[in-house]
Amino acid sequence: MLNLIKRLIISHSYIANYGYTDGSGDWYIIVDSDKCDGCGKCVDVCPVNVLEVITDDYDDLVVSIRAEHKKSIKYDCGPCIPVSGERDCKCEQVCEPGAIKHSW
Amino acid sequence: MTTEYWRWTESRWTSPDIDWKKADIITAGVDIGSVSSQTVVMCDGELYCYSNMRTGSDSPDSARRATDWALEGTGMKIEDIHYIIGTGYGRVNVPFAHRSITEIACHARGANFMYGPTVKTVLDMGGQDCKAIKCDERGKVTTFLMNDKCAAGTGRGMEVFANLLAIPINDVGELSLSVEAEPEPVSSTCVIFAKSEATGLLRQGWAKNKVLAAYCSAMAHRVYTLLVRIDVEKDFGITGGIAKNIGVVSRLEKELGLKALPAKYDTQIAGGIGAALFAKALVEKSRKAA
Amino acid sequence: MITAGIDVGAVTTKVVILKEGKIIGDSMVTTGIEQKKSAEQALDEAIKKAGIPRNDIERITATGTGSKAIDFANSEVTDVEADAIGANFLYPQARTVIDVGGEEGRGIKVDEKGRVIDFALNERCAAGAGAFTEAMSRALEVKVDEMGELSRKSTKDVEINAQCAVFAESEVVSLIHAKTAKPDIARAVHDGIASRITSMVRRVGVEKDVALIGGVSKNAGFVDCLKKHLAMDLLIPDEPQIVGALGAAIIAAS
Numbered sequence: 001m002l003n004l005i006k007r008l009i010i011s012h013s014y015i016a017n018y019g020y021t022d023g024s025g026d027w028y029i030i031v032d033s034d035k036c037d038g039c040g041k042c043v044d045v046c047p048v049n050v051l052e053v054i055t056d057d058y059d060d061l062v063v064s065i066r067a068e069h070k071k072s073i074k075y076d077c078g079p080c081i082p083v084s085g086e087r088d089c090k091c092e093q094v095c096e097p098g099a100i101k102h103s104w
Numbered sequence: 105m106t107t108e109y110w111r112w113t114e115s116r117w118t119s120p121d122i123d124w125k126k127a128d129i130i131t132a133g134v135d136i137g138s139v140s141s142q143t144v145v146m147c148d149g150e151l152y153c154y155s156n157m158r159t160g161s162d163s164p165d166s167a168r169r170a171t172d173w174a175l176e177g178t179g180m181k182i183e184d185i186h187y188i189i190g191t192g193y194g195r196v197n198v199p200f201a202h203r204s205i206t207e208i209a210c211h212a213r214g215a216n217f218m219y220g221p222t223v224k225t226v227l228d229m230g231g232q233d234c235k236a237i238k239c240d241e242r243g244k245v246t247t248f249l250m251n252d253k254c255a256a257g258t259g260r261g262m263e264v265f266a267n268l269l270a271i272p273i274n275d276v277g278e279l280s281l282s283v284e285a286e287p288e289p290v291s292s293t294c295v296i297f298a299k300s301e302a303t304g305l306l307r308q309g310w311a312k313n314k315v316l317a318a319y320c321s322a323m324a325h326r327v328y329t330l331l332v333r334i335d336v337e338k339d340f341g342i343t344g345g346i347a348k349n350i351g352v353v354s355r356l357e358k359e360l361g362l363k364a365l366p367a368k369y370d371t372q373i374a375g376g377i378g379a380a381l382f383a384k385a386l387v388e389k390s391r392k393a394a
Numbered sequence: 395m396i397t398a399g400i401d402v403g404a405v406t407t408k409v410v411i412l413k414e415g416k417i418i419g420d421s422m423v424t425t426g427i428e429q430k431k432s433a434e435q436a437l438d439e440a441i442k443k444a445g446i447p448r449n450d451i452e453r454i455t456a457t458g459t460g461s462k463a464i465d466f467a468n469s470e471v472t473d474v475e476a477d478a479i480g481a482n483f484l485y486p487q488a489r490t491v492i493d494v495g496g497e498e499g500r501g502i503k504v505d506e507k508g509r510v511i512d513f514a515l516n517e518r519c520a521a522g523a524g525a526f527t528e529a530m531s532r533a534l535e536v537k538v539d540e541m542g543e544l545s546r547k548s549t550k551d552v553e554i555n556a557q558c559a560v561f562a563e564s565e566v567v568s569l570i571h572a573k574t575a576k577p578d579i580a581r582a583v584h585d586g587i588a589s590r591i592t593s594m595v596r597r598v599g600v601e602k603d604v605a606l607i608g609g610v611s612k613n614a615g616f617v618d619c620l621k622k623h624l625a626m627d628l629l630i631p632d633e634p635q636i637v638g639a640l641g642a643a644i645i646a647a648s
Contacts, residue, residue, distance in 0.1 A: 075593030
């Protein structure tokens with residue numbers, strides 16, 4: 001209950017786009033900080049350890065991309081999002097509030 | 105000695121109207137970018153003094169030099185500042201900062217100060233990155249996107265072209281607008297490939313201003329594609345060095361169908377301003393708690 | 395039957411002339427502003443080497459970024475298909491083909507007949523192609539074809555964090571100012587591009603045997619790094635740049 005009050009009154013929510021645009025397109029992981037409660041299930045289920053939970057500028061726990069993956073996310077997410085074949089994006093599947101999405 | 109065409113003008117400024125010794129809360133923001141560094145000092149949330157210079161090879165050293173230069177001639181020492189926040193790419197390397205805050209949050213806050221509470225969409229084109237930020241009337245971030253993987257749409261990209269064409273970077277914007285008709289843009293997606301394209305065009309006899317126009321057009325389009333990802337809402341404000349390039353700004357405004365708010369401050373100090381304002385809020389909070 | 399394949403790349407144009415499944419002539423020229431002229435020049439050179447009259451060529455297939463400019467070609471084929479067929483001809487056991495050209499990197503999954511099953515591209519980004527090594531060689535003040543030898547003298551691991559050729563160039567300049575040894579920098583350059591190429595190919599799955607083609611495969615230092623990242627050996631032809639044109643010539647004959 002306190003968490004809910006905190007989220008309504010104190011915390012600040014925003015949409016974060018982590019990733020990059022280059023010659024081949026836009027490659028972003030989109031996090032809705034309003035929906036994300038920092039539970040960390042996506043961090044645990046990611047087969048390539050791309051994600052981490054951080055404390056943001058507004059002192060909330062939220063998921064983000066690890067710095068070393070920020071500029072190679074298109075490739076790093078390859079195992080779950082292959083060029084052709086079945087999309088099997090584990091972080092999106094495990095997130096109940098639907099806080100995390102890929103732009104591709 | 106080869107002329108460095110990319111070299112933009114470094115500067116500092118002190119407010120003629122403020123006596124810092126009478127200030128209640130003195131705070132500073134130190135924004136260490138990969139290309140430029142700024143230190144901004146505010147007295148009670150008013151802009152007191154700032155510096156804007158090229159980042160050296162050593163971040164802590166750049167932080168100190170930017171701050172020393174900002175304070176030059178003011179009589180103020182670093183110890184007189186109540187709270188210092190570091191931001192930017194090198195924010196963890198400001199040894200005398202009390203805390204660091206991301207450049208996204210600082211740019212939104214800074215833009216809110218510079219452009220007022222109506223600004224909702226902020227574009228920051230830094231030296232090696234490009235940020236598209238949506239904020240609310242208090243300058244808090246509601247959406248953001250930052251691209252720092254690719255030089256297309258960054259200051260470095262523009263520096264490459266200034267060097268290629270041997271034109272001082274301060275003149276690039278004006279010169280690009282001196283064309284009779286808008287040429288086709290060069291490849292907007294890669295600065296290296298755009299550069300080869302431009303070399304070919306020069307060999308074909310294209311005048312420098314036409315090549316510049318083609319490149320500014322490409323850069324404006326690249327930036328436009330980033331902005332539409334976050335759904336542009338007015339008012340629109342631009343921060344960072346590129347705001348000073350009328351060649352890119354005017355073309356971007358045309359593509360967006362939206363004019364950017366006129367800048368009353370040096371657009372490169374937005375991050376530093378935001379950091380200094382965050383610092384003020386923290387000082388106020390701690391004084392209230394005490 | 396005598397056929398010709400013309401591969402108009404962003405940087406070089408290649409021609410291969412094929413007779414009864416054997417290469418009888420080939421050539422490579424720099425792609426100029428007028429792609430058709432470059433193609434004709436390359437074709438003339440290859441014909442001279444083959445020692446045949448132009449009319450003996452029954453079919454011409456064009457490929458590459460500038461293939462549309464070759465209006466005298468009988469047919470066109472994508473560079474991915476051309477690469478696959480060409481590599482299959484040279485190495486029928488190859489199931490993955492990696493092409494690192496001047497401006498584009500490709501990872502292609504092929505079957506035993508050289509048909510494309512899947513592919514991934516590093517398009518329009520200098521960091522995933524030869525343009526990266528070229529830009530860094532300028533910063534290091536060495537010739538591009540010296541990069542391989544230089545990097546093999548490396549004794550220390552150095553990191554280049556930038557994923558963009560423009561930013562990497564600044565990083566290289568800083569490293570040089572910090573007195574980092576040039577061989578170490580050169581190897582870091584090759585390591586960076588090898589890492590990107592590997593990530594790209596992994597998107598389609600790496601299955602042996604792996605063939606490497608394209609101009610950058612002549613860089614022994616880069617090849618070392620790529621083998622290390624893939625943890626696999628590589629099949630590299632003596633003339634890695636003409637494989638696309640070879641594939642086009644084979645397709646013309648079928």
